[in-house]
Amino acid sequence: MNIATDTRSRIIAAAKPRFHSRSYANVGIQEICESAGVQKGSFYHFFPSKRDLVMAVIDEFADEWAHGFVAEAFDPALPPMERIDYLVDAAYFWQKSIKQVHGRMLGCIFGNLTLEVSTQDDILRAKLLAIFSRAKSRFKDTLEEAVAAGTIAPLDADLTAEAMLAYLEGVILLAKSQNDPEVIYRLGPAIKTLRVEAAV
Amino acid sequence: MNIATDTRSRIIAAAKPRFHSRSYANVGIQEICESAGVQKGSFYHFFPSKRDLVMAVIDEFADEWAHGFVAEAFDPALPPMERIDYLVDAAYFWQKSIKQVHGRMLGCIFGNLTLEVSTQDDILRAKLLAIFSRAKSRFKDTLEEAVAAGTIAPLDADLTAEAMLAYLEGVILLAKSQNDPEVIYRLGPAIKTLRVEAAV
DNA sequence: CTTGCATTTTACCGAACGGTCAACTAGCAT
């Protein structure tokens, strides 16, 4: 473990919970540096700008999810539609545990950042779009598998996948507005009722 | 029309598009004052704080919607489920026209603000929650009417209404991430497939 | 022992932040 990479990762580690629990604009570089025990000049040695930091934070969150809950949920051994249940459950438990520790529901950092910055920074918007795009693909593959297995009636897998992703983000948004992860528990399972019929 | 109220409403008029198109933290009072042709001291004569301004802006947006598209959509003369279609269409056309003028999809200001500030300001969160709560009631009443009319099978109107609201917000979020209102056009109609079954 | 490079420190930049204050103006009622 290089000292250099250590400083860099300490910066990211300090930034992650702050961007997640507040907002992009509300978290300053000075605060991050103080929390990481790093001088500002050192920060700019590793990150050309604040935007580059938040991109690294986005990547870390994405990796964390991809290797954690997402990998568990989209386990090929599970029946396809149960994978979707699993993912919604994971979102619920995650938000619930965050609230227990932090006292607040923080929601999905990708959704949070999307609504905050996507009118102001197309590079960040593209980064977040790519995250959503990958998530949608997971849903789509799962739906196609479910159709092939006869678990569900044929449908437009691409649009239904996008609809499910939208619904999940919307549920997390409403839950955050109530500061109550139980909203995810109550509304989450209805994700499987969403359908976009295949075009003829 | 009093001169006093004119200054106040000029401030709000200047603030509205800025909070909508950027974010709460990214819009400064100085900029709003310059755009409204008002001195900062005058601003603080009408608004005790920035938060009070954004609350007035929220109220204006809410009124605008309530007396515009929402009133049209939830017209008792329309068959219940068509009202929901109407509302989704209204969201689509609104975002589309904003993009034509502004070059960007701005999304729903209530959703935008919710994700940005609700972990940092419980008063604003409560304000936004009340907006969502009213919207949910509209959906709920409509669903109950549709069930009574036999248009749709019985369901849990309260939870389904909340699910539909969540879906609408989620669709707008995804559309914003793509800067493309057509996402609303494609995904919107699936809102009627959402169902939460009534508890036995 | 020296050169070179990555890293770190420290001081600094101009601009903007939300908010305050006292002085001033205008209109209206007594």
Added chain:
DNA sequence: ATGCTAGTTGACCGTTCGGTAAAATGCAAG
């Protein structure tokens, strides 16, 4: 005409913002 009040003005508060530049440090290869 006078006094009260709502509204307005413009200067000012301390703090923080994202970002820069130059000098100092540590370390490793030649």
